[in-house]
Amino acid sequence: MARVLIADDALFARILLRKIFTDAGHEVVGEASTGKEVVEKYAELRPDIVTLDIIMPDMDGIEALKKIIEMDPNAKVIMITSVDSEKKVIECINAGASGYIIKPFEPSQVLSEVNRVLSKRRA
Template identity: 50%
Template sequence: MSKRILVVDDAAFMRMMIKDILTKNGYEVVAEAADGAQAIEKYQEHNPDLVTMDITMPEMDGITALKEIKKMNPNAKIIMCSAMGQQAMVIDAIQAGAKDFIVKPFQADRVLEAIGKTLS
């Protein structure tokens, strides 16, 4: 059975890029969200195996959403996505329970490595 993934990013283009990498490699993207509040909603609705979560988003940022999802499911597997230069936020995210992080622009092999490692 293919692993089910929720893709969260405020940029539709970034969601499309990561979705493309995932679907080409046998993963199923069960839902997409454009901000942290939507991410929590979609997480409850779909209960995915893994979430890729952008850090910087409007409404609710990725770290806040990460903490909320972790409250609902302490075993949630979340990989943060960040632009270069957000190291402090990446550290916050890891301390809040993120399993890994991917730097934008996405490189397919790095995305797949992070996901493979997190799901194994």
Template identity: 40%
Template sequence: MTKVLVVDDTMFMRHAIKTMLADSSYEVVGEAINGREAIEKYRELLPDVVTMDVTMPVMSGLDATKVIIEEFPDAKIIIISALGQQKMILQALSLGAKDFITKPFDQQRLMSTIVKVVEY
């Protein structure tokens, strides 16, 4: 079973992603509400894939992605961003994120992106 770490500062979005993953062969092994927590949880849980929000308090998803990729070059991080954040998406990809999803998104988009990134 593929282990997923869900990182978003809003409970609604974390819950939505967990619900989308519940009907599949993916297990949400942890959640984080900011980039600093994401780094700690990644080190602790070593998930197969991370869904990472960009804009969060304490530490952004971009900064967390940079730290995680530096420590774990094979980390599979999917950036989740709002419309109009193309510059941040490109920056995240240059830091080592594997793909991105733009909010709002549906279950099919989430699942196809995770499958693509896990098999990458």
């Protein structure tokens, strides 16, 4: 099972994601509520996978994603957001995101995307 870092400014989203991951046997190694915090926690914890909201205080998720990818080009980051725009999806993928989930989501969607991302290797 994977070591997961959850980044979302909404506490209820972090609680829901923590439950989804722990119920599936994954280990949530950390949580972050700001963009700056997720970058710092990634450096400290080096999780297997990160879920990252786009709209975050102090540094948006796309900027945080870019900093994580600079630090670790093989980082596996899934963007989880209410921003349902093809332009944003493309921007996230170009910045290094491994996956993208639109809120509201079902637990099965989250786990399916996590399993897909964990099973594929990035070039």
